Structures are given as structure tokens and as C-alpha cells.
Amino acid sequence: MEKRGQHHSSRPRMIFGGEMCGWENLLAIEAAPEEVRELRKRIHQVIGTKPALSKFHELQETEVHRFLLRTLRKPEDVVQHIKTEAGAIILKGAYGYTIEPEKTDPLVDVADNALMQFSLATVPGAWMVDMLPALRYLPEWVPGTGFKSTAREWKSTLMELAEKPHEFVKHQMAEKQNAESYVAKLYQQANGTTSAQEESRIRWSAAALYTGGADTSVSTMSLFFLAMTVNPNVQVKAREEIDRVICNHRLPALADRPNLPYVEAVVKECFRWHPIAPMGLPHVTTKDDIYQGHLIPKGAMLIPNIWLVTHDPKVYDDPMTFNPNRFLSESPPPDPRDFVFGFGRRICPGRLLAESSVWLTVARSLAVFDIAKGFEHGEEIEPDVRFTPGIISHPLPFKASIKPRSKDYEELIRAVEVDHPWEASDADKLRSVGD
Secondary structure (H helix, E strand, O other): OOOOOOOOOOOOOOOHHHOOOOOOOOOOOOOOHHHHHHHHHHHHHHHOOHHHHHHHHHHHHHHHHHHHHHHHHOHHHHHHHHHHHHHHHHHHHHHOOOOOOOOOOHHHHHHHHHHHHHHHHOOOOOOHHHHOHHHHHOOOOOOOOOHHHHHHHHHHHHHHHHHHHHHHHHHHHHOOOOOOOHHHHHHHHHOOOOOHHHHHHHHHHHHHHHHHHHHHHHHHHHHHHHHHHHOHHHHHHHHHHHHHHHOOOOOOOHHHHHHOHHHHHHHHHHHHHOOOOOOOOOEEOOOOEEEOOEEEOOOOEEOOOHHHHHOOOOOOOOOOOOOHHHHHOOOOOOOHHHOOOOOHHHOOOOHHHHHHHHHHHHHHHHHHEEEEEOEEOOEEOOOOOOEOOOOOOOEOOOOEEEEEOOHHHHHHHHOHHHHOOOOOOOHHHHHHHHO
16 A cells, blocks of 8 residues: 555645645655656666665765764764765765765755754654644645645755756756766767656656655664663674674674674664664555455555564564574574565665665674763763664663774774875765855
8 A cells, every 4th residue: 555646747736735845756655656657667677686785885884984984073063974985876866966064064064954844744643734734725824734834844954955956967967077977878868859858857856866865764773882781791792703703803894794704783773773764654545455354445544563563472582682693593583674674665775775874884883983981070870772763763861871892993994095085075075056
């Protein structure tokens, strides 16, 4: 069962009782089925299969190594470093855009705001107008119509996210200075004959590529660091496996995945312990359906309780405990990655890229860092294991002690500046396009 697809415009409605709040053509929304297929076809060509994803491996490994260096320098900002890593990978792949290496990047900031707003916007029942659509016809001075100004503000954020990097690529192509990217490739394939509809599809599929691959990985990687502060035994066991397979002369690479089963199990448990989207995205039935004798009428909203699925004690023994060993038993439970990214046509389009980035970050962090509980006023403090509300849920801010395991590992981390020197940011070029 999917969201209904009666809207055949390329700019479908979403929430706020049909207010055009600007989330047009992102793949989580109520777009026409044929439009979703066209957008997904383009994304699938770039990151929809493991062979296609292999083109990103070198980029991922470089940016994860840079993440380690940023964390070494400022461990208290680890969550921000995770956001920077995720943004660097997907912005380079989607737009050929190089982020600010040492300071806040304008596009990463815009994406953070857009994804936060998306998470709030799609909480089922959060907006009275979705339950009482007639509210959208009332003037804005009437109490209860604040959703209209919110919709305009959030539309502006989303439009900025989609338009800015897209125009950057077009400008760079006109100057014959563009890097290889998803957007540039689609324009090159069109040979200068891009229609308005195709232009829209390129713009919004790239935006979906970015949003689909960024925030999902940020949530799970943040969760990993939280989980390690309260599960030191897991960290020790994972480190022993890495040391046995990799030794200490290099960092784990994506090619090492088949030889690191316990690290793989740690990643699975991160996705299970607190799913990226605990309540999934709301879906709507396209026709009447019968399930186990119960009628589900056409147009009914269905909310998949993914958190409950990943915490079902009949499937995952002692589900509140972080235990990677559950996936190494003779009869392991289902891999949570098969459903935590959603279902059907609206499944996260960046899931393969997000999942591989999570694995690489987890493996390399375990290899070089000792992650422990944080300190305050000289006293060790228990981490606050709580999470934000919203469609995409993140750990609440927590303190952790993150230190290199030894001087040798510190030198291994710092080697990235020699092996992969920092590139000049494209932020100034982006600003000049806006001007």
C-alpha cells in the first residue's frame, strides 16, 4: 500500500491541508506515481546499486578520514563533524561541490534546516489543518492558521536547498569549470535539449539524493557514539576484530567489510536499537484492502511503527539492550536495514550510500578512537540516552570522551592531510552565483 497518486502535477501538495509548502517532488511526498518513477530512475542510476555506488568509495573513504581528523581536533563537536562528513560526500557526488573544510558551510547549513523542518512537518497529527482541511480557507488573522506562515518559511528553505546547488552546477558548466557530478552528467546526456519538465526532474531528484543520503546517516552515526559510551564491551570486541584483520598500519576500507563480521553486526544493531525514522512516513491506501479480516478503506492513513518492529521481543531478544551478538547467532533475526529506510515507492533513495557511509565511519572510529563516557567538573557522567521527536529522530545532545588509542593511531589520522590535501571550497563560487 502506497501513498495515493491522484495529483498529476509536477508540483504536488504535501501537508498543511494542501498548502504548497515547497517540498515539491521530494520522494517522500504525495507525488504522482509516474513522477516518482521518473525521479527514482535517475537516482537509481547513480547510487541505486552496489556497482554504481562503488564510484563513491574513494570519496567516502577520504571524507571519513577527514572526519576522524576533525574529531581528533575537536572531539566535543563530533555530531557537527558527522554532519560535515555526510554533507561533503553527497554534495560532491550530486553537484561536484566542495564544502568549507574548516568552518561551517552554507549548503550544509541549509540542508540541516530543511531536514529539521521536514522532520517536524511530517509528524502525523502535528497540524490541525491536515485533520480539518477547511482551515486552509480561513484568513491568516484567525487563530489556528499559523501553519500558513510556517509553510511559506519552510518552502523558502526547501527552494533554497534545491535551487542554490543546481544553479551552481549550471554556472560551472557554462564556464566549463564543473566537476563530475550527478547533475552535470544528466545535463551532458541531454545535449542542450533539456525541457522544463526534465529540468525540474534533475533539480528535485538531486535534492532528494542529497536529503535521502544525508540526515539518515547522521542520525545513526551519532547513535553509534552514544552507544559506545554505554557499551564498552562492544567496543573492545570490535576493536579486537579490527586489530586482528587490519593491524594498525592502515584504516579499515570498504573492501574489508566481508572480513569484519562483528563490525557489521555493530552497524546492524545501531540501525535496530533506535531506528532513523521510528514511525516511518505516513502512507495512504490507493484502494480498499482486507488485512487479516479487517477492512482498510481507500484513503486511510497508515503509519508503520518501525520502532515497535525493531523492539519486538519475539523477534529481537531483550530488545532494549545494545547487543550485536544477536546477528551472529546460527539463526539471526531479520536485518533491520531491510525496513528502517522505509517501504515501497517512498523508500529512502539514498539508503545504500547512507548505510555504507555509516559502516565506514563506525569501522574507522572503532579502529582509532577510544570512546568513553564524558566528564563534567572532573566527574564522569552517565550519558543521556534519549532522542528527539519527529519523523527523523536523533540522540539528544550527550557528552563523550573521544581520544586516539595511541600516538601511532593519532599519526594515522593526521596522515590524511598528506594523502588527501584539503581542496579549496566552492562556497565563494556558490555565493557569487546567488549574487
